[in-house]
Amino acid sequence: MRWFGRGGKAAEGTRSRSKSKAHAELPIDRVALDNVELDPLALLGRAAYVQLAQFHALSRAAADAPTVEAKGSLASAAGQFLASHRAMVAALEHRGANPAEAMAPFEPATDRFFADVRGANWYEGLTSCYLVDGLLDDFYSRLLAGIEPDGRELSRLLTGPRASAEVVAVLSAAIARDPRLGSRLAVWGRRLVGDTLLCARGALPETVRTPAGEARVEPVLTELMAEHTRRMDRLGLTA
Amino acid sequence: MRWFGRGGKAAEGTRSRSKSKAHAELPIDRVALDNVELDPLALLGRAAYVQLAQFHALSRAAADAPTVEAKGSLASAAGQFLASHRAMVAALEHRGANPAEAMAPFEPATDRFFADVRGANWYEGLTSCYLVDGLLDDFYSRLLAGIEPDGRELSRLLTGPRASAEVVAVLSAAIARDPRLGSRLAVWGRRLVGDTLLCARGALPETVRTPAGEARVEPVLTELMAEHTRRMDRLGLTA
Numbered sequence: 090m091r092w093f094g095r096g097g098k099a100a101e102g103t104r105s106r107s108k109s110k111a112h113a114e115l116p117i118d119r120v121a122l123d124n125v126e127l128d129p130l131a132l133l134g135r136a137a138y139v140q141l142a143q144f145h146a147l148s149r150a151a152a153d154a155p156t157v158e159a160k161g162s163l164a165s166a167a168g169q170f171l172a173s174h175r176a177m178v179a180a181l182e183h184r185g186a187n188p189a190e191a192m193a194p195f196e197p198a199t200d201r202f203f204a205d206v207r208g209a210n211w212y213e214g215l216t217s218c219y220l221v222d223g224l225l226d227d228f229y230s231r232l233l234a235g236i237e238p239d240g241r242e243l244s245r246l247l248t249g250p251r252a253s254a255e256v257v258a259v260l261s262a263a264i265a266r267d268p269r270l271g272s273r274l275a276v277w278g279r280r281l282v283g284d285t286l287l288c289a290r291g292a293l294p295e296t297v298r299t300p301a302g303e304a305r306v307e308p309v310l311t312e313l314m315a316e317h318t319r320r321m322d323r324l325g326l327t328a
Numbered sequence: 329m330r331w332f333g334r335g336g337k338a339a340e341g342t343r344s345r346s347k348s349k350a351h352a353e354l355p356i357d358r359v360a361l362d363n364v365e366l367d368p369l370a371l372l373g374r375a376a377y378v379q380l381a382q383f384h385a386l387s388r389a390a391a392d393a394p395t396v397e398a399k400g401s402l403a404s405a406a407g408q409f410l411a412s413h414r415a416m417v418a419a420l421e422h423r424g425a426n427p428a429e430a431m432a433p434f435e436p437a438t439d440r441f442f443a444d445v446r447g448a449n450w451y452e453g454l455t456s457c458y459l460v461d462g463l464l465d466d467f468y469s470r471l472l473a474g475i476e477p478d479g480r481e482l483s484r485l486l487t488g489p490r491a492s493a494e495v496v497a498v499l500s501a502a503i504a505r506d507p508r509l510g511s512r513l514a515v516w517g518r519r520l521v522g523d524t525l526l527c528a529r530g531a532l533p534e535t536v537r538t539p540a541g542e543a544r545v546e547p548v549l550t551e552l553m554a555e556h557t558r559r560m561d562r563l564g565l566t567a
Binding site (some may be wrong): 138144145156158160164165172174175188192196 | 383396397403406414417432435
């Protein structure tokens with residue numbers, strides 16, 4: 090798995106590595122990405138809009154949930170993305186930026202991406218809410234950690250359990266009832282990775298979009314893949 | 329306008345009354361409804377599910393909003409319905425009830441109602457978020473005020489500005505740009521009233537669904553209509 094090219098054997102290496110550190114804490118404080126030069130306003134605008142899109146995707150899944158219980162628990166989970174969106178909007182305002190203007194450049198591509206990962210049915214859409222949101226949160230938490238003075242605080246908003254407990258509960262119950270659903274969602278989960286990394290890499294500056302730059306972000310990619318595999322495991326799916 | 333029958337000249341009377349007290353505070357503490365005998369668990373279950381449905385309707389409108397600014401502000405506004413839903417879920421748990429079971433009986437009719445008022449386009453749907461939510465909030469805040477010991481606190485969650493500032497800002501700007509939209513939304517707003525009152529009356533006990541009971545809730549109906557007219561006025565629409 091590579092960010093800026095095709096092929097490579099990284100994916101297999103990632104997989105076996107994930108087994109050994111499946112429950113390790115995310116090493117946010119020592120990642121390669123926090124020494125990558127980033128424009129704070131562009132990063133905050135992009136991250137704020139991505140959080141809003143995640144909120145919309147999960148609240149849509151909540152509205153269409155098959156049980157009252159899932160409607161309520163997924164709506165509550167969606168509220169966490171709204172809260173982190175608002176924290177980033179506040180960070181933009183604190184810097185004197187107009188949040189809507191800061192987010193606007195990232196709207197078209199982000200909306201297209203989230204439309205693509207909505208899937209063919211409700212279960213695929215909800216699986217995306219778990220796997221895509223997980224990957225994007227892991228990625229943006231690393232990027233945000235590098236901006237001063239509030240980056241680490243914002244970064245922490247994107248770590249921790251977030252919506253995953255509620256989403257995993259709903260999906261695991263459905264997969265347990267219907268093993269064929271599990272097989273289909275495993276395929277879907279593998280398909281999501283490439284698109285999500287492509288969506289994420291847009292946030293990286295041009296300076297790392299070179300062979301030398303690629304080497305700098307490679308360890309991060311490996312970590313993101315390991316976390317993705319751990320999430321697939323939690324659903325009982327093979328990554 | 330009557331709750332339990334057809335016809336009558338109440339609507340016209342309501343209309344003119346509303347003009348004189350358009351900006352009066354809602355007299356929650358002296359309404360007829362708080363002496364109506366209600367089952368607290370049924371009321372909380374119904375109100376919790378209605379709040380959740382309002383959250384879903386407004387977050388859906390937020391997701392489909394035409395500008396980044398409206399997407400953000402409407403999503404934040406939707407968060408208030410999520411917060412009041414969760415407060416009611418907490419009140420159910422505090423009473424030892426299972427919130428999902430308490431809400432379940434009200435799911436089918438509530439979902440049907442909210443599907444009906446989604447309208448033919450985004451503007452109609454958003455107008456419903458303002459007018460329907462306003463009517464239902466006014467109604468449930470009165471009912472909740474009558475239950476002990478936390479009814480007044482829950483009631484207050486449904487009063488005050490809530491989502492209306494954000495929704496009114498978006499709708500007013502659109503109506504100002506396109507007067508024909510205003511005419512269509514005025515027709516839509518008038519159509520919503522009957523359906524919404526029908527949705528609301530399900531919460532009233534059988535004991536007031538009689539001619540004598542009707543007389544007891546008549547003043548409340550008049551007040552709800554006055555508040556509805558005030559909301560139409562805020563959009564520049566004729567009720």
